[in-house]
Each structure stands twice: as C-alpha cells, then as structure tokens.
Amino acid sequence: MLCFFTSIFLVGLFCVVRPSFPTDGAAIFNSSTIRDLLISSHQESLQIVNETSLHSKQRQSTLSSSTHVFAFLRQTEPETLEISRAAEVFQTTLKVLKNRAKQRYKRDVTEAELLSWEDVGLIAELSGCPPATHGAACEHSHLSKYRSITGVCNNRQNPLWGAANTALVRWLPAEYEDGVREPKGWNRERLHNGFQLPPPRTVSRRIMRSPLKGTDEVYSNMLVEWGQYIDHDITFTPQSAGTSALWTDVDCFSTCENVHPCYPIEAMCTLVDMAACLFFRSTLACFVNSDSDITQALQRQQMNAITSFIDASTVYGHTPRLERSLRDLSGLNGKLAVNNQFKDPKGRAYLPFIAKHPSACHQDQQGERVECFSAGDSRANEGLPLTTLHTLWLREHNRLAEALKDINSHWSPETVYQETRKIIGALHQIITIRDYIPKIIGPESFDHYIGPYRGYDPTVDPSASNVFATAAFRFGHATISPILRRLNASYQDHERFPHLRLHNTFFSPWRIVKEGGIEPILRGIIGTAASAVSSDNLLAEEVTERLVVIDTMLHMDLASLNLQRGRDHGLPGYNNWREFCGLKPIRTVDDLREEVGNYRVAVKILNVYKHPDNIDIWLGGLVENVLPGSRTGPLFACLIGKQMKALRDGDRFWWEADSVFTQQQRDELLKYSVSRLICDNSDINRVPLDSFRFGKHLSDYVSCDHVPSMHLGAWREEKSEGLQQCGSPGKTKNGDFILSSISGKLVALYSCYHGFKLEGAAAIVCEGNRWSDQPPQCTGNHQ
Known part of the structure; x- marks a missing residue:
C-alpha cells in the first residue's frame, strides 16, 4: 500500500491499493521521477478544472435569454456530472504530465511511454473516477427479479456492461490527430491523406441540404418518430458542462478557436453571429480498461449517460434520484406522477413539469405558463411528436399499474410498479425489434446480422457503440419532415390547429396543453407519409438552417453538428467502417457512384473531400443506395444490425430470456403494437393495424375494437x-x-x-x- 500527500487540493491522505498490471514502456523512465511528475501534474490539473468550472458557472448565471437553450440542452444528472468531472481531471492530468515530461526530457514523450498500468490506475483514483466494479458486487443480484435502474449487474461477471454513465464502446480504435484527444480538424492546417478536411458546414451546404423533401408512400412519420424515441432509450452523450476553455479561460460563446471544450464549427463562425458556430465537445467518460492496449485506454472516450439496454429508461429514468422524482410514491399505487396543473379535454394525464421554474421552453403569449415536461429522458421536450410518445407511455404505465393492482390486490406498491415497468420495457423491445428494425435495415440484413433469438449470452457486451450512437443511428435525421401536420378526427387538416413548420415545434409543450392535446399531433404522425431519402435529397432545410430557434436569431445546422460530433469522437472514416463490415472500400469515383447510384453526387462528394479515406462515416453511410425493403444502405444496416443483436443477446432481462416471463405472458405481450398504445391512451378510435405503415383513411384503418390487446389475466398471481x-x-x-x-x-x-x-x-x-x-x-x- 502506498500513501501520498497530494496538497491542499486533495484533502487528507490518499491510500491507494495498487492492482497488478502488466509492465510496459514506462520502465525506460525512472519510476520515482514519473511518480513525482504524476502527483504534481494531478495537483495542477485539479486546480485548472476547478477554476474553469467556477468561471463557467459565473458566466452561465449571466447568460442572455438567447443562450438559455444551451443550458437546457446540456443539463445532465448529478451522477453524470460527477463522473465527467473526474474524467476531465484524468485527461487534464495526462496533458499536464505530457507537457512537464517534454520540458524535463527535452523531447516529445507520449503518455503511453511514461505510464504503467499502475500509474494509470492511480491517476484514475486520484481524479475521482469510480473504482472498477467486479462481479462480487453482484453477489446478491439474483435475489431481485427486476433490472436495476442504472443497468448495473445486468451482466454479473461484467457489472458495468450496458450501465449508465459508462463509456461508449469502440468497435474500431479512435482516430485523434494527436493520438489521444484532439479530433480530426482540430489543427485546421493539418493534412489528411494529403488534403485538409472540408469544414462540416461546407459539406452540409454542398452535399446535404435539400430544399424539398419527397414522400415515402410505404411508411408513416411514426416510423421516423419511433426512431428518435427509441434512440433516446439507448444512447445519450451530453455535451461538456463547461463553457469556459481549459488553460486559457476563453469563453466558448465568444471564440472561433479550438480550445477544449470549445470546438466551433468552422465556416459558420462570424463576428456578427458567434452563436451560429457554437459546438461543445462531448462529455468525457472515465475509462480504464486493463484488457486493452494502454494507448487506447488513455484515449479520450465519450460517455453514454443512460443505460444502453432497451429498458424504457425514457419512461423511468436511469438513476435512482431521477426514478424517484418520476414516481407517485405518496399514492401507494405503483403509478408514475402526473401533471397536477393541466389535464387533456377528456381528463387524461399529461407529463409532470420539471422542478426548476421558469423553464427554458417556449411560451404562448397568452394565458398560463406551460413549463417543460419532465420524463425519464431530459430530451422529452425537443419536439411535439417526441413529447407525445412520452405522454402515451406515461398513461400506459398508469393504466397497466391500476389493472394489475385490481387483479393482484395483495401486491405491494413496489411490486405493482416493478411488474408494470417490466411489461413496459418488454413492449419497447418487441415494438423495436419486431416492428421497427426490420423496416429500417431490411429483412435480409435482419436475418444476416440479428437472426432468431437463441437466449441470453453473458459473453456479449450490450453497451452502445460509439459509431452506432454518433453515426449509424443518426440515419433518421435524413427522414425528418420539415412540416408537422395536425389532423382532425377525420384525418383531414385540422380546422383550429394548422400545420407547423418544424422549428415551431421545438421546446413548445404549451401547444399540447393549449392546442387540443396529443390527438391532432398523433393523427398527423400516423396519417402522413414519411419523407423519402436519396443521395441527392438528404436533409430538409428546416434542420440544416433552423434547427433550434429561441428568442433571437440563433440558427443551428443538424448536418454540421453530426459531422462535427463524429470528428469530436474520433470516429474512423467511411472506408474503415466499410472494411469492418466486410464491404469493399471506395477507391475511385466509379466505386462511389456504384454505392450511391448517382454519378453527380459521387463527383460532388469527392470534389469536397478530395480523398475517399477522408469521407466522414455519417455522410458516407447516409448516401448509400437503400437496400430492398429497408431505409438504409449496406453499411448502416450492418452497424445497426450488430448493435441490435448485442442489445438483445447481452440483456439478461430480455423479454424472451428464460424465466423473465411465462409462456402465457409472452403470448400476450406479442399481441401488443403501437396502434394498441394509441387506442388505449388517447381519444383516437380508428388506426392502421401497423401504425408504422402509411395507409389511406378510411380504407386502410380499423376500429380500435379490432386491434389486438393484451389480457392481463396472464399476470394474475394467487396468494402463495x-x-x-x-x-x-x-x-x-x-x-x-x-x-x-x-x-x-x-x-x-x-x-x-x-x-x-x-x-x-x-x-x-x-x-x-x-x-x-x-x-x-x-x-x-x-x-
């Protein structure tokens, strides 16, 4: 055991138990000297992070109303903030250490040369990173038949697999310009394969922006909205909480320079409109994995703040603190809390408001305020369709909880809550894997990459991958419609509530409360054809020019944000991922034309990127020819398929796994659909049997009486x-x-x-x- 005094910044005495790690290149340096450098570097980094955090808080307290949206979009749970701060200290320590070593040894020295695994473990502990969680921590997990809210101990041998506030996994090593933390494009003059990378805004404007969007007559907009909703059940990588740059104390709201965490989008940055280029790097994750190469372990890793599992965390949250705030504990009924100020015209519940008032959401100019809604995911207010889906699931939980309590009066409120949560989670899984994913990647890719269920496999890591979260599952951004239609009971244009441009739906829950509830929006989602996608018709201008609009002229570009995020995360390029999936890499314009089906688009892409290996993964995957019966090309079909198989096979609580449900209960669960969800929790009484498919009203619609429903008798439990x-x-x-x-x-x-x-x-x-x-x-x- 080694004990160190670590200055006033580390109160008291740290006693660190050293794990046993393999030796490495650090042996060429004097270990005691490195240890001294390590300790002093940590002390300096702690001071840097503390001072930067203080300045950020001071600046945020004086933010103008035009920047309130950033504070709202970037809010994270306290647990996430604590871990991300520790990771920030960890990474800053590495950078300080590298600079000090360079001064001492008079040459550039990499962190991997300097540090042993023992040193890495010490830095992680001093920084406040959570200790490794071993299988022993799950010794009593077999006593509970319900999944933990954080996802911990789903896998008893690897308790953090799939858990909240852990690193997104890497299927390929990260590619940073300095090998550790600086993203592609950080050093703007640097050449990649002989050429500078094109700024994301240039790519967006020359290749991705589409003034008009065609329609897909096969699928409804519900397919698009479910994609966003279920993505929010699987991944959430918050942006850095700080607005002041480390080292220089530059304010990210007033610089066009790349100084962490500021990574402004070049070509959008002007002295007139600084906010237009705002981009904050993603929150860091503590990542120390002794099974990997030490160079990879020291690289910057991004966090998934929520559980990776399809577990309805959108409804219930991902931390004990958040879960408690969403429950109606005083009612002793196993239900979720509902809004105590407003109900819909038929007395149905709305989501509760967030605790902090006034909130950042838009307001109607007349009448009572309608604050931002609170749900299991902090993004629930991003758009009206998303808020509508959250509302449906809140109502469904309370409907099922009440029914289960009626047939099992001896159940405790906790049992009612957990059994209902278990059912709701299963329904999320069934709708996603049975009804949604085959339409997205096509039946052939589904059979190839996912296939039939063979049971829980404890060797499969279900954690969300960085490439899935940052690129592949963002395919849906090209399917966003620029118009939200609101329809009446006859599925015609609503007499009182007209269509809305997309930017008028952002952070506007008041429109649900004061403009007819969720029904006009729901009818618009299922009664409108989804937008079509092709290589020359990608993102609507509503999301490339007017993604978020608050009180002033603050415009953002979703395409630029996605491209910049991929570079921020160090994602390898398009060709690397094609090879990962066993696809032929692109070498010539003819190769690219064959994949995108449009010679003009292929030429345009290579004119912008100059070299095929420079093509960003998100763009490359998006422009590929769509596979038969799918909404994606072969690359995204591969990456989405691999991720979905991991989420299914690596989940001990998957609805089909042994002993999770009885066979009778599984049979009932299989009757469920999005259409049934709508029928049971809204005033709509005619729907398509499959709400993901676009049909004509009335010929392709059926009465809710003819939509199959679950019979909860399968959950009747006699007193033991x-x-x-x-x-x-x-x-x-x-x-x-x-x-x-x-x-x-x-x-x-x-x-x-x-x-x-x-x-x-x-x-x-x-x-x-x-x-x-x-x-x-x-x-x-x-x-």
Whole structure:
C-alpha cells in the first residue's frame, strides 16, 4: 500500500491499493521521477478544472435569454456530472504530465511511454473516477427479479456492461490527430491523406441540404418518430458542462478557436453571429480498461449517460434520484406522477413539469405558463411528436399499474410498479425489434446480422457503440419532415390547429396543453407519409438552417453538428467502417457512384473531400443506395444490425430470456403494437393495424375494437401458501418490499427510496406462521 500527500487540493491522505498490471514502456523512465511528475501534474490539473468550472458557472448565471437553450440542452444528472468531472481531471492530468515530461526530457514523450498500468490506475483514483466494479458486487443480484435502474449487474461477471454513465464502446480504435484527444480538424492546417478536411458546414451546404423533401408512400412519420424515441432509450452523450476553455479561460460563446471544450464549427463562425458556430465537445467518460492496449485506454472516450439496454429508461429514468422524482410514491399505487396543473379535454394525464421554474421552453403569449415536461429522458421536450410518445407511455404505465393492482390486490406498491415497468420495457423491445428494425435495415440484413433469438449470452457486451450512437443511428435525421401536420378526427387538416413548420415545434409543450392535446399531433404522425431519402435529397432545410430557434436569431445546422460530433469522437472514416463490415472500400469515383447510384453526387462528394479515406462515416453511410425493403444502405444496416443483436443477446432481462416471463405472458405481450398504445391512451378510435405503415383513411384503418390487446389475466398471481400463513409483511416508511421465493421459502426483500438508508434486515423470511424479523427502517432526509 502506498500513501501520498497530494496538497491542499486533495484533502487528507490518499491510500491507494495498487492492482497488478502488466509492465510496459514506462520502465525506460525512472519510476520515482514519473511518480513525482504524476502527483504534481494531478495537483495542477485539479486546480485548472476547478477554476474553469467556477468561471463557467459565473458566466452561465449571466447568460442572455438567447443562450438559455444551451443550458437546457446540456443539463445532465448529478451522477453524470460527477463522473465527467473526474474524467476531465484524468485527461487534464495526462496533458499536464505530457507537457512537464517534454520540458524535463527535452523531447516529445507520449503518455503511453511514461505510464504503467499502475500509474494509470492511480491517476484514475486520484481524479475521482469510480473504482472498477467486479462481479462480487453482484453477489446478491439474483435475489431481485427486476433490472436495476442504472443497468448495473445486468451482466454479473461484467457489472458495468450496458450501465449508465459508462463509456461508449469502440468497435474500431479512435482516430485523434494527436493520438489521444484532439479530433480530426482540430489543427485546421493539418493534412489528411494529403488534403485538409472540408469544414462540416461546407459539406452540409454542398452535399446535404435539400430544399424539398419527397414522400415515402410505404411508411408513416411514426416510423421516423419511433426512431428518435427509441434512440433516446439507448444512447445519450451530453455535451461538456463547461463553457469556459481549459488553460486559457476563453469563453466558448465568444471564440472561433479550438480550445477544449470549445470546438466551433468552422465556416459558420462570424463576428456578427458567434452563436451560429457554437459546438461543445462531448462529455468525457472515465475509462480504464486493463484488457486493452494502454494507448487506447488513455484515449479520450465519450460517455453514454443512460443505460444502453432497451429498458424504457425514457419512461423511468436511469438513476435512482431521477426514478424517484418520476414516481407517485405518496399514492401507494405503483403509478408514475402526473401533471397536477393541466389535464387533456377528456381528463387524461399529461407529463409532470420539471422542478426548476421558469423553464427554458417556449411560451404562448397568452394565458398560463406551460413549463417543460419532465420524463425519464431530459430530451422529452425537443419536439411535439417526441413529447407525445412520452405522454402515451406515461398513461400506459398508469393504466397497466391500476389493472394489475385490481387483479393482484395483495401486491405491494413496489411490486405493482416493478411488474408494470417490466411489461413496459418488454413492449419497447418487441415494438423495436419486431416492428421497427426490420423496416429500417431490411429483412435480409435482419436475418444476416440479428437472426432468431437463441437466449441470453453473458459473453456479449450490450453497451452502445460509439459509431452506432454518433453515426449509424443518426440515419433518421435524413427522414425528418420539415412540416408537422395536425389532423382532425377525420384525418383531414385540422380546422383550429394548422400545420407547423418544424422549428415551431421545438421546446413548445404549451401547444399540447393549449392546442387540443396529443390527438391532432398523433393523427398527423400516423396519417402522413414519411419523407423519402436519396443521395441527392438528404436533409430538409428546416434542420440544416433552423434547427433550434429561441428568442433571437440563433440558427443551428443538424448536418454540421453530426459531422462535427463524429470528428469530436474520433470516429474512423467511411472506408474503415466499410472494411469492418466486410464491404469493399471506395477507391475511385466509379466505386462511389456504384454505392450511391448517382454519378453527380459521387463527383460532388469527392470534389469536397478530395480523398475517399477522408469521407466522414455519417455522410458516407447516409448516401448509400437503400437496400430492398429497408431505409438504409449496406453499411448502416450492418452497424445497426450488430448493435441490435448485442442489445438483445447481452440483456439478461430480455423479454424472451428464460424465466423473465411465462409462456402465457409472452403470448400476450406479442399481441401488443403501437396502434394498441394509441387506442388505449388517447381519444383516437380508428388506426392502421401497423401504425408504422402509411395507409389511406378510411380504407386502410380499423376500429380500435379490432386491434389486438393484451389480457392481463396472464399476470394474475394467487396468494402463495407462505403469504397465507404469515400474512403480508410489515410496511416501512420511505421504502417498500417485493416478495420472492428463495430455496422454496417466501422472502420479503426491502429497499429504501433514493435518499434514505436501510437499517435492519434487508430480507425477512416467512418461517412457520411468522416473519423472521421486523421490517427494517429507512432513515435519513430525502433531498
């Protein structure tokens, strides 16, 4: 054990237990000297990060109304902020260390040369990165039949696989200009394959912008909206929380220079409109993996702040703190909290408001304020269709919870909540894998990359990959319609609520509350054909020129943001990923023409990029010829297919896995559809059987009476013999229990709500005619 005093910035004495790691290049330097450099570098980095954070907070407190949107878009949970700050200290320490070593040794020295795995572990611990979570942490996870809210211990041998606030996984090593942290384009004069990279804004304007969008007569806009919704269930990489640059204290709102975390979009940056080029680098993840190459382990990694699993985290959240805020705990009914100020015209619930008022959302100029809605995902207010889907699932949870409580009156509120959450998660999985993904990647790619379910595989890492989150699953941005149609009960243009340009739907929950509820929007989503995509008809101008508009002239370009994000994350280029998927790399304009089906577009792309290896992955995947029966080309079909298979096969709680549901329950779950969701939770009574497919009203629509529905009798559970003998276990304030059977005995497993600590036996057993102990207490003050 080694103990170090680490200055006033590290209060007290750090005692670090060193893990055993393989030796490496660090042996060529004096280890005690490196250790001294390491400690002093960490002290300096901590001071840099602390001072920068303080300046950012001071600046954010004086932000103008025109920049409130950035504060809102970039809000993250406290747990995420804590880990990302630790990762920032870690990376800053590496940079300080490298600079100091250069001064001492009079030459450029890489971090991998300097550090052993033992040193890396020490930096991670001093920086505050969470310690490695080993399988022993999941020793008692078999006692609970429900997934954790954070995703931890889904895989008992690798507890952090798929968990919230962990690094996006790399299927190919990151490509940074300095090998560690500087993205492509950071040094603007640097040549890649002999040429400078084109600025993202140039690519957007010359290749991607489309003044008009055609329609796809096969699918409805619901296919587009579900893609965004389910993406928010799988990935969320927040932007850096700071607005001040490290080292220089430059304000990101007033610079066109690349100084972390400022990475402005070149060619959009003007002295007249600085906000137009704003781009903050993605939040860092703590990443120390002794199984990988030390160079890769030291590279900058981006965080997935939510669980990777398809688990309805959009409904329930991904942290205990957030989950608690969304529940109606005082009702003792297993339901979710609803809005206590507004209801729809038929008395149905709306999402609750966020706690902080006034919120950043747009307001109607007349009447009461309508704040931003609160949901399991912080992006729920981005657009009206997305908010509508969140509203449907809130209502569905409460509808199912009430029905389950009616047929199982002996269930505790916690059991009602967890069983309903389990069902809702399963429905998200079924709709996505059965109804959505085959339409996106096509039946042949589905069979090739995903195939039939063979059961849970604990060797599969279900974590979201960086390329999926940052490029492949952003294919849907090319399918966004510039117009949101609102339709009446006859699926005709609404008399009172006209169509909206897309930019008028952003952060505008007031339109749901004051303009007819969710029904006009829902009818517009399922009653309007989706936008068509082709290599010469990509993104609507509404998202390349007017992505977000707040009170002043603040315009953003979604295409530029996506391209810049891919470079920020160090994603390898288009050709690297084609080879990864076993596809032929592009070498000539004829090769590219064959893939995009349009010679003019192929020439334009190579004129902009100069070299095929420079093509950004998101652009390259987007322009490929769409496969038969799909909405994507071969590259994105491969990457999406591989990711979906990992999400399914690596999830211990997948709905088809052994012992998750009974066969009778699985049969009932399979009856469900998006159309049933709409029928049960809105005032709409005629829908297509498959709401993802575009049909004509009335000929292709059916009454809700003819849409199959689940029968919850499959969840009826008779009182067990133990429960009849011992009676219901005692309740505990600020906590609850679920019943489980362990070794043939009935056990009550207690847990406390977030903010409270359990004191007493967490599990009591029904023995004979009595419970083995008194219920535990949940103590503390919730904050």
